[in-house]
Amino acid sequence: MLLDPSVSRQEYIEDCEVCCNPIELSVEFEEGDLVYFEANSIEQ
Structure with missing residues (x-):
């Protein structure tokens, strides 16, 4: 998974x-x- 350090704080949902x-x-x-x-x- 790639993370973008240009945004200091992030919360999001991504599929495994x-x-x-x-x-x-x-x-x-x-x-x-x-x-x-x-x-x-x-969990679903």
């Missing part, structure tokens, strides 16, 4: 590349460095 179930992603960057990453399954 393996099982196609949705995953809620939360990421945070400081000065271009990843400082926080969380991925939670959204």
Whole structure:
């Protein structure tokens, strides 16, 4: 998965590349460095 460091704080939903179930992603960057990453399954 590709992350865009040009936006400092992001939350979005992306489908898993393996099982196609949705995953809620939360990421945070400081000065271009990843400082926080969380991925939670959204079970259906």
